[in-house]
Amino acid sequence: MKDKYSALWVSHSSMGDYLKCPRLYFLKNVYRDPKTGHKIMLMQPPLALGQAVHDVVESLSILPVEKRLYEPLMEKFEKVWEKVHGELGGFKDASEEKTYKERGKRIIRRIVDNPGPILEKAVRMNGDLPHFWFSEEENIILCGKIDWLQYKEIDDSVHILDFKTGKHDEDSDSFQLPIYALLVTNCQKRKISGASYWYLDRDDQPTQIDLPDLEKAKKDILELAKKIQLARKINHMVCKQNGCHFCMPFEAIAQGKGKFIGESEYRQDVFITNS
Numbered sequence: 001m002k003d004k005y006s007a008l009w010v011s012h013s014s015m016g017d018y019l020k021c022p023r024l025y026f027l028k029n030v031y032r033d034p035k036t037g038h039k040i041m042l043m044q045p046p047l048a049l050g051q052a053v054h055d056v057v058e059s060l061s062i063l064p065v066e067k068r069l070y071e072p073l074m075e076k077f078e079k080v081w082e083k084v085h086g087e088l089g090g091f092k093d094a095s096e097e098k099t100y101k102e103r104g105k106r107i108i109r110r111i112v113d114n115p116g117p118i119l120e121k122a123v124r125m126n127g128d129l130p131h132f133w134f135s136e137e138e139n140i141i142l143c144g145k146i147d148w149l150q151y152k153e154i155d156d157s158v159h160i161l162d163f164k165t166g167k168h169d170e171d172s173d174s175f176q177l178p179i180y181a182l183l184v185t186n187c188q189k190r191k192i193s194g195a196s197y198w199y200l201d202r203d204d205q206p207t208q209i210d211l212p213d214l215e216k217a218k219k220d221i222l223e224l225a226k227k228i229q230l231a232r233k234i235n236h237m238v239c240k241q242n243g244c245h246f247c248m249p250f251e252a253i254a255q256g257k258g259k260f261i262g263e264s265e266y267r268q269d270v271f272i273t274n275s
Helices: 012-020 020-030 044-060 073-084 095-112 176-187 214-233 249-256
Strands: 009-010 040-041 131-135 140-143 148-152 158-163 189-200 207-209 261-263 269-272
Touching: 009 012, 009 269, 012 020, 012 176, 012 214, 020 040, 020 214, 040 249, 044 073, 044 095, 044 158, 073 095, 131 176, 131 214, 140 148, 140 176, 140 214, 158 176, 176 189, 176 214
Parallel strands: 009 140, 040 269, 158 189
Antiparallel strands: 131 140, 148 158, 189 207, 261 269
16 A cells, blocks of 8 residues: 555655765755754755745746736845845855855846746646655655746647756756656656756756656666665665765754754754854
């Protein structure tokens, strides 16, 4: 009998955590603060920037096309930035915050000047966190949030669009697009006609990328998910370097060395560290 509470939930971010460092995966996805019972989250400036920009963009997809730019996007950005102002965004000082906020403003101006897909019809998948049973036999659920699904009226299809606020390209062997393609295929009825990454820090338009082979994606994702499942079962999630730059900040939080700054929308305890 299927039981989503005992199933292993995997996503692009959790699988990425495991590939970076199994200990990082444990501290972000398994460990819970003994005082609150909540998972922990580390707030850092790049995350704060991405969160602010995505909050602005995601608020548009639910609006009719003609109303998406009715409220100036820069005003929306200023409002959402308050959520990450100061130490709430992990900024060390006002100068660092100013640098990241200016980057955010440039990104918003780029979207306003080149709205492109923002002014096209969009499709929303049901639920706050789209998911489906990836393998009932192995008790694995695949989940994830997709930034934007452009609706292509000409053939009643959807185009996957992911907004990037970082400075580096997504790795060609990343699981992100394969996972998104599987989610879109299994969580809504329209076919996928394309996919793009929009590197908002530098590009005026999205960059189209090849759609993945879904059968290969299923095989590769299942292989890694089963490794994670086994690691959890035998409680073997250790850092191969006995402490790397990925896991050490979370280790500090688990040891009580982080500063609690609030709770995320997913009820994670959010911390900042001095490192």
